[in-house]
Amino acid sequence: xxxxxxxxxxxxxxxxxxxxxxxxxxxxxxxxxxxxxxxxxxxxxxxxxxxxxxxxxxxxxxxxxxxxxxxxxxxxxxxxxxxxxxxxxxxxxxxxxxxxxxxxxxxxxxxxxxxxxxxxxxxxxxxxxxxxxxxxxxxxxxxxxxxxxxxxxxxxxxxxxxxxxxxxxxxxxxxxxxxxxxxxxxxxxxxxxxxxxxxxxxxxxxxxxxxxxxxxxxxxxxxxxxxxxxxxxxxxxxxxxxxxxxxxxxxxxxxxxxxxxxxxxxxxxxxxxxxxxxxxxxxxxxxxxxxxxxxxxxxxxxxxxxxxxxxxxxxxxxxxxxxxxxxxxxxxxxxxxxxxxxxxxxxxxxxxxxxxxxxxxxxxxxxxxxxxxxxxxxxxxxxxxxxxxxxxxxxxxxxxxxxxxxxxxxxxxxxxxxxxxxxxxxxxxxxxxxxxxxxxxxxxxxxxxxxxxxxxxxxxxxxxxxxxxxxxxxxxxxxxxxxxxxxxxxxxxxxxxxxxxxxxxxxxxxxxxxxxxxxxxxxxxxxxxxx
Numbered sequence: 348x349x350x351x352x353x354x355x356x357x358x359x360x361x362x363x364x365x366x367x368x369x370x371x372x373x374x375x376x377x378x379x380x381x382x383x384x385x386x387x388x389x390x391x392x393x394x395x396x397x398x399x400x401x402x403x404x405x406x407x408x409x410x411x412x413x414x415x416x417x418x419x420x421x422x423x424x425x426x427x428x429x430x431x432x433x434x435x436x437x438x439x440x441x442x443x444x445x446x447x448x449x450x451x452x453x454x455x456x457x458x459x460x461x462x463x464x465x466x467x468x469x470x471x472x473x474x475x476x477x478x479x480x481x482x483x484x485x486x487x488x489x490x491x492x493x494x495x496x497x498x499x500x501x502x503x504x505x506x507x508x509x510x511x512x513x514x515x516x517x518x519x520x521x522x523x524x525x526x527x528x529x530x531x532x533x534x535x536x537x538x539x540x541x542x543x544x545x546x547x548x549x550x551x552x553x554x555x556x557x558x559x560x561x562x563x564x565x566x567x568x569x570x571x572x573x574x575x576x577x578x579x580x581x582x583x584x585x586x587x588x589x590x591x592x593x594x595x596x597x598x599x600x601x602x603x604x605x606x607x608x609x610x611x612x613x614x615x616x617x618x619x620x621x622x623x624x625x626x627x628x629x630x631x632x633x634x635x636x637x638x639x640x641x642x643x644x645x646x647x648x649x650x651x652x653x654x655x656x657x658x659x660x661x662x663x664x665x666x667x668x669x670x671x672x673x674x675x676x677x678x679x680x681x682x683x684x685x686x687x688x689x690x691x692x693x694x695x696x697x698x699x700x701x702x703x704x705x706x707x708x709x710x711x712x713x714x715x716x717x718x719x720x721x722x723x724x725x726x727x728x729x730x731x732x733x734x735x736x737x738x739x740x741x742x743x744x745x746x747x748x749x750x751x752x753x754x755x756x757x758x759x760x761x762x763x764x765x766x767x768x769x770x771x772x773x774x775x776x777x778x779x780x781x782x783x784x785x786x787x788x789x790x791x792x793x794x795x796x797x798x799x800x801x802x803x804x805x806x807x808x809x810x811x812x813x814x815x816x817x818x819x820x821x822x823x824x825x826x827x828x829x830x831x832x833x834x835x836x837x838x839x840x841x842x843x844x845x846x847x848x849x850x851x852x853x854x855x856x857x858x859x860x861x862x863x864x865x866x867x868x869x870x871x872x873x874x875x876x877x878x
Contacts, residue, residue, distance in 0.1 A: 369491045373500055375545045376484040379447060381514070382538050383477045386454070389519035389531045390416060391648050392663045395656045396528045397466070398808045404528055408809070411463040413581050413777045416649075418467045420770040421577060422474035423481075425570030427763040429561055430479040439487050440550050444543060446479025451539035458529035473532075481762045487550060501746060502682040502739045517671070520664025560617035568608035569620075573767065576601030580774040583782070620760065632857035633741040636697055637761060638768035639850035640737050643708055643843040644730075645769035646776025650836050651711075655723075657807045658716055658829050672724050676731025677738075684739035694858040697740050701851035703733030708847055711840035715833055744858070772843075780839045781806070787831030791824060807832040 394412050397404045407415065434442040453472035460466035492500045522530040579598025583589035612618040625631045655666045688696045707730040714723065745761045785804045792800045795813070803813040803824070810828040814821030 369496075369500075372487070372491050372549055372551075373503065375542065375549050376487055377503070378538070378542045378545065379443060379480050380484050382447070382450065382535055382542060383480050385515045385518070385538075386419075386473065386477075386532070386535060389515040389522075389534070391652055392516045392519035392667050393523060393528055393531045394649070394652055395808060396523055396663065397463075398806065399812075405460070405463050405466060407463040407466070408806070410581050410781070411467070413649075413773055414467050415463065415470055416645075416773050417577055417581075417770045418471040419474035419477070420766045420773075421570065421573050422471045423478045423762075423766045425566060425573060426475055426478035427481065427766065429566050432561060433479070440546065442479045443484070443487070443546060443550070446476045447539050447543055447546070449473075449476030450480060451476070451536050454532045454535035454539070458531075458533040460529070491551065498685040498739075498743050499682070501742050502685050514674075516667030517664065518667070520662065520667035523663040562612075562615060562617055565608060565612055565615065565618060565620070568604055568611060572601050572604035572608055573770070574601070575604060577770060577774045580771075580778050583778055589778075589782070620763070624760065628857045629744060629859055632854050633744040634760070634764050635853045636701065636737055636741045636850050636858075637745070638764045639846055639853075640701070640704065640734060641765045641768035642772035642775070643704060643847045644734065644772065646772040646839065646843050647708060647711065647730075649773055649777055650780050650839055653807055653832065654714070654836055657811065658832060659720070669720070669723065670727060672728035673731040676728045677735045680732055680735035681739050684736045685743065687736060688740045688743075692859065693740050693744060694855060696736050697858055698851050698855040700733045700736035700740075701847055701854060703729055704737070705844045705847035705851060707733065708840050708844035712837040712844075714836070716829055740858075776839050776843055779842050780835045783835035783838045784831050787834045788827060791827035791831070 394415075397415070398407050398412055430442065430446070450473055453469050453474075453476055457466055457469035457473060460469055518534065519531050522534060576598055579594050579596075579601060582597060583591065583594040589595075609622065612620055612622050625634070651670075652666060655661045655669055656663065661669065684696065707726045710726050742761060784807065788804055788810060792803050792810075795803060799813060803810045807828050810824055810831075814824040814828070817824075
């Protein structure tokens with residue numbers, strides 16, 4: 348019987364020994380993915396604890412917290428495409444093993460950081476290791492599943508992200524209830540060791556017979572440009588003034604470097620990112636959807652932790668449990684999203700997902716200190732449902748747009764823009780939150796000395812910390828702090844909703860609709876490929 352792997356253009360047939368254990372291999376790949384995503388979801392719950400003064404935390408400011416997250420994501424995004432190319436060249440299994448080892452070492456170092464600066468540096472080390480893990484997992488997946496099973500496998504892989512989002516906050520909450528803040532990083536080490544052992548045993552190696560060359564100039568330009576841009580955005584939020592000369596010059600320099608990066612990539616015969624891929628409007632729209640979804644998600648996750656813990660008074664563990672509906676929805680719907688695409692097409696499914704995400708973000712603008720907590724749970728569930736119907740379809744479009752031999756490059760492109768979207772989401776929406784909060788609390792801090800006034804205006808946690816230090820005199824700052832934070836959260840949520848709505852317009856215009864039944868065979872309809 349003829350299978351899709353026997354057809355011209357579908358690549359070599361997968362060896363029978365590998366085919367038999369493909370689901371076990373997928374489990375190992377998901378464990379590796381779990382570690383990378385788990386770390387960020389754990390950290391989201393721990394940010395309030397890390398912002399608490401020593402000995403409980405590190406006394407990190409809001410901008411330092413943003414850098415602790417973004418040091419990871421920027422290095423991750425900057426190295427992803429080169430990591431994908433190295434996997435294509437040296438072998439995906441080797442790259443996976445090396446990336447996991449670096450990630451585990453960085454986790455151990457981060458756990459014992461003595462200052463916010465050390466934590467930021469070791470998070471960058473973790474990001475460099477994770478960059479070699481993420482694209483390799485999806486590239487290996489494309490080499491152990493036949494084409495007709497790839498959408499199902501990618502759906503399960505995407506559901507693993509939902510599992511990590513669920514397990515991360517709960518694990519972080521349990522650890523923070525019983526151990527010090529560094530335990531949220533140290534927990535990665537035993538998981539890494541198990542993943543390494545299983546990978547050595549089960550996962551086959553694969554490589555591109557015609558790999559590309561590494562582009563060191565492109566890597567440097569992309570990392571420098573993103574760091575300068577994000578630094579300018581975060582600094583603007585901290586100063587509550589995006590027109591400050593330092594902010595404008597730094598962000599402008601970042602944009603200039605990124606323009607130089609694009610020019611270099613267009614002229615290079617071995618680019619880090621082949622910009623010709625973006626001539627395909629469908630491919631570009633899928634990348635935009637991925638980027639904007641994570642832009643909105645990461646920004647909302649950042650402020651929702653402060654809402655549940657600082658304003659509502661929940662513990663880290665309770666906060667993790669409150670985020671379960673977000674993860675549960677992704678776990679349930681991500682593997683099934685391909686069926687919705689098969690019936691309604693990419694355009695309708697992804698546009699609806701983007702609109703649901705935009706609506707739930709807008710709904711955050713009506714939450715206050717007394718809103719029934721079930722309303723927040725409903726919002727998280729709807730957001731997870733919307734995301735599930737975005738991530739699976741666009742992942743399939745991106746991965747099937749390129750030949751199987753270039754799977755590492757396709758995966759790297761997808762993850763690069765996802766991480767850039769997340770980093771910019773934290774930077775932009777975090778800065779909007781910071782600027783709106785400082786503006787809202789400013790009048791209530793007038794009686795404080797200038798130095799203390801600046802410190803108290805950095806975040807709601809900083810204000811509450813100063814209020815606690817003032818004793819009875821500080822009680823008058825508590826309610827204004829809550830009110831200022833809620834106002835800042837509402838402003839930030841509406842920004843996020845506007846970004847998600849813009850993404851809905853892009854996918855509605857450019858993603859393909861459902862093909863008529865007489866234009867495609869049953870297998871193509873099942874694949875919902877974007878050819």
